[in-house]
Amino acid sequence: MPSLSTIDRVGASVLALFEFVGALSTFGARACVEAFRPPYEPREIARHLYQFGYRSAPLILTAGMAIGVVLSMHTRASLERFGAEAMIPAGLAIALIRETGPLTAGLLVSGRVGAGIGAEIGAMKVTEQIDALEANAVDAFKYLAVTRIIALMIAMPLLTVLMDFAGIFGGYLAEAAVSGMSWSLYFERAFTYISYSDLIPATLKTIVFGYLIAVAASYLGFSASRGTEGVGEASTRSVVMGSMLIILSDVVLVKIIFFFYPAVSG
């Protein structure tokens, strides 16, 4: 095989990137279209919702509570210098609800669920189970990908809300240990500076996170080849791709939220 020059290799990589983005976008767009076409496969969606949401809840709650404790300690260390300890609940709640909760939940789900989707569909691909479904007149794309995408789009906001409240509760535990503040006062103060424009857009943007995670993982699963090696690669790449898409899309989504809700930008 003749060796390629650097420019040829860079050009080939760019072309491969564009080809990947194009294929992924087509996959994602097809999922959007297929989501509105019957059959809707509610049982399959429920099964995935159980796997992605219910089974992820312990991880999310634990991580959220830990993040709340850590954030509370850091916030206290900072605000204590200004004699503004009373602002700790509000500061922690703003940080959690606006950004930390959605982003962390997205990354955790990307790691746990994205890898699972990629590995599961990839294994079905390399073992020709998808071909068998197609042979039985089952729309494998709709049955395997769309149901997972919808389930994750439903699970992500719920998991984010769980993470937000778990973080606030963790912050309360840390604050109560230091100052003995009551739960009612802490909870009241936590929502002092929170408005609808803080909670709703930040929570709903995780629907996009769920969509991106599921689309990327499903696409990589459907694209798996070369046996078990391909399955592992699809699993790993699903986590990397999902996390990267979450972070990049978050930049765009925050900007969009600022545009529609100027109050959020302060």
Add this chain to the structure above:
Amino acid sequence: MATPARLVGVGVFVVCGLLLFTVGLFMIGDRQMAFAKKFTIFTEFRKITGLQPGSIVRVSGAKAGAIKAIAPPNVPGGKFRVEIEIAEELHPLVRMDSLASIETEGLVGGGYLGVGSGTGASPTAAAGATIASKEPFDIADLMQQMGDTIVKVNDTIQKVNDTIDEMKGDVQRAVVSGADTIDVAHKLLVDVGGDVKKMTADGARLSADAAQIAETIRKGEGTLGKLVNDDELYRRATAVATQADEIATSARQVVEQARKTLEGFQSKDGPVEGMASSLKQTMDDARKAMSGFAETMEALKHNFLLRGFFKDRGFFNLADISPAAYRQGVLTSDGARHVVRVWLQASQLFEPAPDTPAAERLTAKGKAQLDSSIGAYLDGLATGVLMVEGYAQTGTRDGEYVRSRVRASLVRDYLIGKFSLTPQMTGVMPLGRDSAGSPGNEPWDGVALAFFEAKETAKKK
């Protein structure tokens, strides 16, 4: 497969998530009083520092609602119109004279709108009414004011500099005037030179007197001569000689200082300030020297060894003259003085003091009478003595003595203050009820001004 257990799990997950989300929404709505009955009022600000729709509104510190909307002004310099939603339960506190202000919660807290509770005399703010506001004051305003102040200070400094430039000519003229003043001072110093010379002559004369005294002692004449071998007297005589020597030294220092100052003044290169300083220093030194000179002279007068000497030369101390000696004519016994008395009645001179009726004070009429009485004798007082005799005829003997002394002192103090009489030559003599020589030889109640004039002066008159 979605088993029933899994479906339950999914249901729990979804319900819990939605429930928590609802709780969040409820908390936010409760904070913004979204579920309470509200009324709307307006206020206006030129600056809405930190305010935004949704910001908290507090009425007298109590959470009352939120800002619904902020309408920007249509023209520059206009005011932002802030629409406020306040809970109906706090409506009675919001009056038409309530004042809205932008506040900050703590040092790093967010901004909120505070509405003060108005006065009871003002009507309750109706829905849709506009209440007054107090513009926020921030650091930027303070810095702006500081900047304006600095500009004003700079302008003021510039004006002062301009004024100084304009005054340069005046200063030059003032310097010329100063030089003229120095010339006048020089002339004055020349005049002072005469006095200094006179002081020197007095010092020399005193030295001569001291020498004469020493010579008398050496010859063994008089009381001193008889006691010349007494060690104590010898020591005192030595002290007297030392005092006389100090006087002569002081006089020489005065003359020397004056001479140096004159040289300084006469030097063309001498600095003006130096000359003025020298003149001042000289006058101070002269004053000190004369003061020391006077004290030394006074000490010599009281020295029992020289008392007779000074007495023979006409020196005496009025304060030391007792009433008995006075009655015996101590001031006229040497035949050098002639006494004239002016008798003044107490009823014409004194009145009871308002605060202490037992005491007396001079009346205006009495002062006028004193002025007219002393007028004819003022010239003679330059070389003579005025003795104010006090008389009192009521009370006990000691009371009469005290009252007569007080009366005499009142008159003496008044005359010294009014006519600048020499205190050493103006004395008081309490004579009680003994008023010999009074008009008609009647017991006198009042004072008598006794003018002891030199006989030469009396003859000239």
